[in-house]
Amino acid sequence: MPFKGVLATLLLGLLSGALWAQEESGAQLAAKPNKCIALRKGQACYQTVNFYWRTPAEGDYCLYAEGQSAPLHCWQGAGAPPLRYEFVGQQSQTFVIRSAQGVRLTQLDLVVAWVYTSGRRDSGGWRLF
Amino acid sequence: MNLLRLAALLFWLLSPLSKAEDIARDLRGNGAAPNHNDGGYFELGFGAAYVVDPFVAERKDCHSRTVCPSLIASGAYRYKGAFIELADATYDGLNLGYGLWDNEHWAVDILAMNLFGEASNDDRTSDDPERQKDLALIQRSRAFIGTGTRITGYFGNTIVQLRWVGDISGNHGAAGSLRLGQSWQYRNWNFHGVVSADWLSRKATNYWIGVTPAESTQRFPAYQTDGSTYFSAEAGVTYPISDHWVGRTYLRYSALPSQVSQSPLMDEHYALVLTATVSYAF
Numbered sequence: 001m002p003f004k005g006v007l008a009t010l011l012l013g014l015l016s017g018a019l020w021a022q023e024e025s026g027a028q029l030a031a032k033p034n035k036c037i038a039l040r041k042g043q044a045c046y047q048t049v050n051f052y053w054r055t056p057a058e059g060d061y062c063l064y065a066e067g068q069s070a071p072l073h074c075w076q077g078a079g080a081p082p083l084r085y086e087f088v089g090q091q092s093q094t095f096v097i098r099s100a101q102g103v104r105l106t107q108l109d110l111v112v113a114w115v116y117t118s119g120r121r122d123s124g125g126w127r128l129f
Numbered sequence: 130m131n132l133l134r135l136a137a138l139l140f141w142l143l144s145p146l147s148k149a150e151d152i153a154r155d156l157r158g159n160g161a162a163p164n165h166n167d168g169g170y171f172e173l174g175f176g177a178a179y180v181v182d183p184f185v186a187e188r189k190d191c192h193s194r195t196v197c198p199s200l201i202a203s204g205a206y207r208y209k210g211a212f213i214e215l216a217d218a219t220y221d222g223l224n225l226g227y228g229l230w231d232n233e234h235w236a237v238d239i240l241a242m243n244l245f246g247e248a249s250n251d252d253r254t255s256d257d258p259e260r261q262k263d264l265a266l267i268q269r270s271r272a273f274i275g276t277g278t279r280i281t282g283y284f285g286n287t288i289v290q291l292r293w294v295g296d297i298s299g300n301h302g303a304a305g306s307l308r309l310g311q312s313w314q315y316r317n318w319n320f321h322g323v324v325s326a327d328w329l330s331r332k333a334t335n336y337w338i339g340v341t342p343a344e345s346t347q348r349f350p351a352y353q354t355d356g357s358t359y360f361s362a363e364a365g366v367t368y369p370i371s372d373h374w375v376g377r378t379y380l381r382y383s384a385l386p387s388q389v390s391q392s393p394l395m396d397e398h399y400a401l402v403l404t405a406t407v408s409y410a411f
Binding site (some may be wrong): 014037043044 | 316317369370371372374376410
């Protein structure tokens with residue numbers, strides 16, 4: 001196994017707290033941290049995330065943020081994880097590894113959570129006792 | 130001074146000197162727009178506070194101008210317009226009220242009961258009548274139970290609030306405030322600033338810092354004054370440590386007018402609170 005592959009395996013093994021996703025394809029994707037905490041609902045949440053993956057030795061792959069057409073990162077074979085990514089979002093985001101043929105190999109969710117889930121009334125108006 | 134006494138001191142310092150949903154909570158957490166959905170939150174926290182207490186006091190521990198441990202409990206709950214609030218680092222104290230009206234930018238609340246100030250802590254006594262009168266003045270209740278209304282405007286990250294409460298008993302006057310708050314977000318750090326003007330009626334001012342001829346002693350001569358206005362400024366930052374833990378720190382400074390600071394019951398011309406806390410939100 002190439003050194004990078006060993007390193008990736010070790011890193012993946014160490015990511016016990018990270019969210020794992022493995023498909024029949026043999027691809028694996030993990031993110032650490034896998035959660036972004038904002039103070040209140042509706043705020044943009046900022047989080048530096050490291051993505052780790054394992055992909056078959058042969059083939060071309062790309063990591064996508066679901067809903068976006070442009071890949072975040074592409075590689076050949078095992079690639080060279082981790083990928084350092086600056087996440088900014090108001091909602092949880094799904095990340096997907098796709099093959100060059102566009103086949104969805106694996107995915108994971110980066111969860112956005114809030115301490116305060118304050119809401120906003122849909123409509124105002126006078127209240128009556 | 131035990132922790133409960135410290136909590137009472139902080140409660141006083143953080144309420145009358147300074148006063149939506151409590152503007153402090155609006156700016157630090159749940160704000161940005163009128164929030165009248167049913168539900169609420171409860172928090173318990175701990176930390177440390179450096180307090181400059183403007184009142185003359187005699188304490189066994191945790192003196193003014195020292196860093197003291199602090200315990201914090203705060204929460205709010207709304208149901209069909211009715212609410213109860215006790216915000217951390219409050220400007221308001223305890224509020225029981227009703228959201229009368231709101232739209233995208235404005236909220237009008239009736240404060241059925243507002244409680245702020247420090248209850249009497251008359252745990253020290255003396256056999257010497259003069260000394261006992263001194264202690265009675267130092268330890269007298271400064272609790273204020275009022276009823277009134279508040280109008281809060283939300284404009285993006287800026288909040289303006291006008292508030293008025295009158296004492297329920299009719300003996301302790303009235304208090305009003307005008308506040309302007311601003312919040313900023315840098316990554317997940319939430320910064321805020323508040324400037325305030327607080328007005329106390331003649332009765333309210335003398336309730337807190339006046340000495341009647343009957344109460345007067347050699348150490349604390351009679352002192353009565355007119356209504357007063359004082360100004361405060363606050364800056365702070367809040368950080369979500371996890372989805373339940375929150376870290377906060379802020380500095381608040383209140384400049385007292387000379388008519389207040391000249392009271393024999395006062396030994397500072399300003400009040401200051403610098404605090405850092407970690408709270409768990411349930």
